[in-house]
Amino acid sequence: MNGAPKLARVEAGGRMRLAATGAWTGAFNREIEQLLAGPLASTLAGSGATVIDASGIAALDTFGAWRLERLVRQQARSGANLAVEGLPQRFAALAANIALTNQTSAPPPPRAPGLLCAISDVGQAVAGIGSDFVSFTNMLGAIGAAAGRMLLQPSKFRLTSAVHQLDRVGLQAVPIILLITLLIGGIIAQQGFFHFRRFGAELYAVDMTGILVLREIGVLIVAIMVAGRSGSSYTAELGSMKMREEIDALSTMGFDPVEVLILPRIVALVLALPILAFLGAMAALVGGGLMASAYGGMSPAAFIVRLREAISLTHFEVGMIKAPFMALAIGVVAAMEGLKVGGSAESLGLRTTASVVKSIFLVIVLDGLFAIFFASIGM
Amino acid sequence: MTAPVISVRELRVGFGAADVLRGLTLDVLGGEILGVVGGSGAGKSVLLRAIIGLVPLRAGTIEVLGTKMSSATDAQKRAIERRWGVLFQQGALFSSLTALQNVQFPMREYMQLSERMLGEMAVAKLEMVGLHADDGRKLPSELSGGMTKRVALARALALDPDIVFLDEPTSGLDPISASGFDQLIRTLQQTLGLTVFMVTHDQDSLSTVCDRIAALAGGQVVALGTLEAMQASRHPWVEAYFKGRRR
Incomplete structure (x- = not known):
């Protein structure tokens, strides 16, 4: 023009x-x-x-x-x-x-030299571990206090919310948990038969599958899946509520956000994870049995007989005792990260990632601690 | 400066079974500030979103700056989109960028500028909407409601558009901030030669800044013209709206 x-x-x-x-x-x-x-x-x-x-x-x-x-x-x-x-x-x-514009020169963005930046990042990360520990215990305490108040006044507990959450984190997770654990059980059994066959100890593949699934793998896989599936969704939900000031609105109306939002979610998780872990362990044993008959040439009846000889109730108990503690760790980390979300979309993503990473890490650390504990008391 | 820059003909837009806009026809003239009023659910925001291409049309045509939007190629649409700026009701600032970066964002994409020029231009835009250079470092979550609107306006003006769409620019502002914002729109419109399409509820905005007013009811324009024309209208809703209050 x-x-x-x-x-x-x-x-x-x-x-x-x-x-x-x-x-x-x-x-x-x-x-x-x-x-x-x-x-x-x-x-x-x-x-x-x-x-x-x-x-x-x-x-x-x-x-x-x-x-x-x-x-x-x-x-x-x-x-x-x-x-x-x-x-x-x-x-x-x-x-x-x-x-009239640009009369005062724009303030230069504060920029530290590269090396200093890197050192300060490392320092902040280390300090972050400490503050994470503090906020974890803080959240655990707040949840414990809220749970205590609920015990004194059970009518105040948000049962509807808890049942709804139980449906979401428990019932709706059943199909995917069953599928994954069935496959894992099958893979463990197949590996067992493949390697033990070389020195004629095929029967021990059943022992390995049974003990491993009941004591460790079943609950661990399920906890990791729940951390990825439900922990992340808790963080994202609480985080977006925080962003849109819904949590502030709750507290100004005299509600405790921990009581209303967090406790029902944690209760649902603590109830759901042991059930899911049990179902997962059973599915993994079924997967192992299927693989035994398809790959190891062992009839289902023979597999069951061998399994009964190999495992005891102790193995099952060791696995199940861990489940509620792992659920608590996942729930507390999810809630604490959710409440740390700031005003930006980026922080929501950052916190959700942190929630999943930290809760999986904690689940594995807990598993290790339990292994030491059970070994020392001879279970 | 009287040729229509936006011309909407027989526009039908709807959701589900119901039509929100039923055969709406409206011209926006070059260099004017057109205020669009209407009751809640009358389709003001839908009309704005239809013109900027965010809702699909059921029938009718929309022509912006001489280009028919429904039959335009993607490249033509991009070219038109560069020539308008939109101020959304909630500001819609990018939450992970600072105010200054928000204003720089469209410039960075569409103009090849040096980093230094980008900074100076963005500060100039912020200062033109009445903010300080210091405010540029703040994140959207740290801005007040009025400042958010100003930053959003600066972003809408980043590419020196011909048309600016404002969706309820003064909603959520106190009367003093709102009148300041009205003045700002007036001043910028005169300095930059903008055409402004403004959806509003604010009677003061209508009387102080709008050249013409279009009243929407039942999915159509029921009255169009100056404030005096509105006050003279016999349409029941328009009568209730303009005579129900002072003046």
């Missing part, structure tokens, strides 16, 4: 004038940059007083207006007196407005 911006030298009456024409708009920003960085700059520096004749400018937007204003200020700083004259009336208001 309009021609490209131009800046031409015009000598008139001993004074040097620069005639600006064309469209000084953002669409021509490259041309404008070149015009102002070109030989003109040196010309300007050499001459004393100069005038830009702007009467030929056909279009001007904030970008063009700022480039002109910037040029004037640059010249003023180097002692030269540059004036823009004859700007068409319709652009006058814009130019006047732009002249």
Whole structure:
């Protein structure tokens, strides 16, 4: 529509004038940059007083207006007196407005040198472990206190909410948990038969599958899946409630968010995880049995007989005792991370990731501690 | 400056079984501030969202800056989208970017500017909407309601658009901030030669900044013209709205 911006030298009456024409708009920003960085700059520096004749400018937007204003200020700083004259009336208001901006130079963003940044990041991460521990115990305490109040006044417990959560984290998780544990049980049995066959100890594959599934793998796999499936959703739910000030609204109405939102979720999780772990262990044994007959050539009846010889109730108890503690760890981490969400979408993602990573880590650490404990009491 | 920059013809838009807009026809003239009023659910915001292409049309045409939006190619649509700015009701600032980065975002995408120029231009825009350069470092969650609207307006103006769409620009602001915002819109409209399409509930905005007012009821424009024309209208809703209160 309009021609490209131009800046031409015009000598008139001993004074040097620069005639600006064309469209000084953002669409021509490259041309404008070149015009102002070109030989003109040196010309300007050499001459004393100069005038830009702007009467030929056909279009001007904030970008063009700022480039002109910037040029004037640059010249003023180097002692030269540059004036823009004859700007068409319709652009006058814009130019006047732009002249008011950027008066104070924008504060430079605080930037630390790279190495210092890295050291400070490491320091903050280490301090973060400490503050994580504090907020974990804090949340655990708040939940414990809320649970205590519920014991004194059971009618205040949010049963509907807890049952709804139980449906979500328990019942709805059953199909996927059964499928995954069935496959894991099958894989363990297959590996057992494959390796034990070489020294004729095929029968012991059943022992290994049974003990491993009941004591460790069953509950561990289920807890990790629940952390990924339900822990993350708790964090995201609580986090978005925090973002939209729903949690603040609750507390101003005299409700304790821990009582209303967090306790029912934790209770649901603590009830659901042992049930899921039990179902998972059974499915894994079924998977092991199927693999025994398909791959190991062992009839289901023989598998069951061998399994009864190999395992005892102790193995089952060891597995099941761990489940509620893992559920508590997942729930507390999910709630604590959820309440740490700030105002931005980014922090919601960050906290959800942190929740899953930390709760899986905690689940594995707990499993290790339990292994030491049970070994030392001879279970 | 009187050619229509937006022309809406026989527009039908609806959700589910019901039509919200039933054969709506409206022209927005170049360089004017058009205020759109209507009761809750009259389809004001739907009309705005239909024009900027966020809701599918059932029938009718929308022409923006001479381009028919329904038959435009993607490239043509992009070109038109560069020439308008939208201020959403809640601001819709990107929550993980600072105020300054929010304003820089469209510039960074569409203009090849040096980092230094980007910074200076964004500060200029922030200062033009009445903020300080220091405010640029704040995150959207740290801004007050009025400041959020101002940053959102600065972002809408980032590319020096021809048309600005404002969805309830003064809702949620106290009367003093609201009138300040009205003045700001007026000033910017005059300095930058904008065409403003403004959905509003605010009677003061209507009387102080709008050149023309379009009243929506029953999915159609039932009255169109200056404030005086509105006050003279015989349509029951328009009568109730403009005569029910002072003036």
